[in-house]
Amino acid sequence: MVPANDAEKLILDLVTPIADLEQVAVEDSLGRVLGQTVSSQLDFPHWDNSAMDGYAVRYRDVATVPTQLTVVEEIPAGQVPQRRVQPGEAARIFTGGILPAGADTIVMQENTQRQGEQVTVLTAPMAQEFVRQQGSFYQAGAELLGAGVKIGAAEIAVLAAAQCVPVPVYRRPRVAILSTGNELVEVNQPLGPGQIVDSNRYALAALVAQTGAVPVPLGIVPDQRAATRQAIAEALTQADMVISSGGVSVGDYDYVDQILAELGATIHIRSVAVKPGKPLTVATFGDAEPGGKLQLYFGLPGNPVSSLVSFWRFVQPALRKLSGLNADWFPRFVWATTDSDLRAEGRRETYLWGQLSMGDRGDRFTLASGGHSSGNLVNLSRTNGLARVPLGETLVRSGEKIQVLALGLS
Numbered sequence: 001m002v003p004a005n006d007a008e009k010l011i012l013d014l015v016t017p018i019a020d021l022e023q024v025a026v027e028d029s030l031g032r033v034l035g036q037t038v039s040s041q042l043d044f045p046h047w048d049n050s051a052m053d054g055y056a057v058r059y060r061d062v063a064t065v066p067t068q069l070t071v072v073e074e075i076p077a078g079q080v081p082q083r084r085v086q087p088g089e090a091a092r093i094f095t096g097g098i099l100p101a102g103a104d105t106i107v108m109q110e111n112t113q114r115q116g117e118q119v120t121v122l123t124a125p126m127a128q129e130f131v132r133q134q135g136s137f138y139q140a141g142a143e144l145l146g147a148g149v150k151i152g153a154a155e156i157a158v159l160a161a162a163q164c165v166p167v168p169v170y171r172r173p174r175v176a177i178l179s180t181g182n183e184l185v186e187v188n189q190p191l192g193p194g195q196i197v198d199s200n201r202y203a204l205a206a207l208v209a210q211t212g213a214v215p216v217p218l219g220i221v222p223d224q225r226a227a228t229r230q231a232i233a234e235a236l237t238q239a240d241m242v243i244s245s246g247g248v249s250v251g252d253y254d255y256v257d258q259i260l261a262e263l264g265a266t267i268h269i270r271s272v273a274v275k276p277g278k279p280l281t282v283a284t285f286g287d288a289e290p291g292g293k294l295q296l297y298f299g300l301p302g303n304p305v306s307s308l309v310s311f312w313r314f315v316q317p318a319l320r321k322l323s324g325l326n327a328d329w330f331p332r333f334v335w336a337t338t339d340s341d342l343r344a345e346g347r348r349e350t351y352l353w354g355q356l357s358m359g360d361r362g363d364r365f366t367l368a369s370g371g372h373s374s375g376n377l378v379n380l381s382r383t384n385g386l387a388r389v390p391l392g393e394t395l396v397r398s399g400e401k402i403q404v405l406a407l408g409l410s
């Protein structure tokens with residue numbers, strides 16, 4: 001059994017990020033990973049402009065108040081000023097309007113009184129107040145966004161403003177998903193005795209998609225050597241990474257490891273010191289030399305909870321790295337106070353599922369009610385956190401701090 005942290009590091013070291021680029025429309029770039037550094041040839045703001053509705057003035061004219069100025073021009077946003085503001089003059093200006101030559105300060109409209117072509121400034125502004133200076137937010141040519149950034153709404157705003165269209169993003173990893181087991185049936189098939197629905201396929205496909213990759217579900221594989229061999233070989237031609245569930249325990253029908261070896265894989269991990277999720281096969285196909293391409297294979301346990309926990313703990317970080325993200329790939333643990341006693345055997349790092357919530361006094365973890373068996377997927381629903389009882393510990397008491405793997409933070 002490999003300790004969890006060693007397994008995590010070993011797995012991440014096996015991953016070479018995808019470097020292939022594709023171009024997508026800015027509106028299709030949400031959730032994608034930026035593939036190139038983006039900069040702009042323009043300063044931001046592009047020109048000195050007003051941050052307020054008011055009057056563009058010469059500071060010297062309004063340092064003592066009240067003072068009356070003649071309004072010589074009106075400058076709404078999007079219009080180029082035609083006149084230079086001379087001593088004793090002001091230009092009516094609106095938010096975003098270009099600061100006219102001669103003016104250096106904006107007086108907000110609330111601090112003025114208007115009568116015809118005259119405006120009286122009632123309160124003295126500070127010099128240069130409410131002027132957004134050209135280039136004060138960003139100077140042309142500098143890096144706006146780096147390669148490897150995950151594109152969210154804020155990044156989309158920046159990409160659009162910089163006219164970075166289309167957006168260069170990394171190709172999404174394709175992840176093949178196989179479900180091994182003679183007992184498995186399709187979701188819309190009637191259940192015979194001993195049969196269960198292949199729920200792992202859907203759960204794993206959802207997790208792959210949530211991580212920004214493309215799930216390629218390849219269906220149910222019966223527990224037969226030839227069928228397993230054929231399915232794995234086919235999966236390797238279709239995807240950058242392959243995930244199977246089931247068939248990696250020590251049972252007579254657990255063929256996955258044998259077939260991987262027959263197909264020429266290097267097997268790095270067969271089990272991890274984690275509960276649930278002890279049986280975990282991590283293998284690679286391909287060329288380990290520099291520049292060579294390795295395909296990662298995860299043989300997850302079949303138990304529904306175990307397969308999900310293994311994905312969150314080990315597959316998701318690898319998939320983050322594979323997708324080209326330059327951020328921290330590691331699982332996101334937060335400290336929370338547990339409001340229930342948490343028990344473990346102590347021989348493996350143990351994960352207990354429940355609700356992570358933010359309270360006035362920090363994060364809180366509430367254990368899901370019902371059995372914490374690796375086969376019980378029912379109480380896993382509505383879970384957004386996995387509390388980690390460290391190796392060697394058997395009890396964390398209610399009120400104590402515990403690290404929780406936050407599942408919402410992909």
Ligand code: AMP
Binds near residue numbers: 184196199246251375
């Ligand atoms: P295994 O790891 O193949 O020994 O399977 C362990 C348990 O997980 C068995 O009870 C299986 O019926 C169940 N199981 C295996 N694969 C799936 C799947 N795709 N969906 C739901 N349950 C599964």
Ligand code: MG
Binds near residue numbers: 180181182247302
């Ligand atoms: Mg099985």
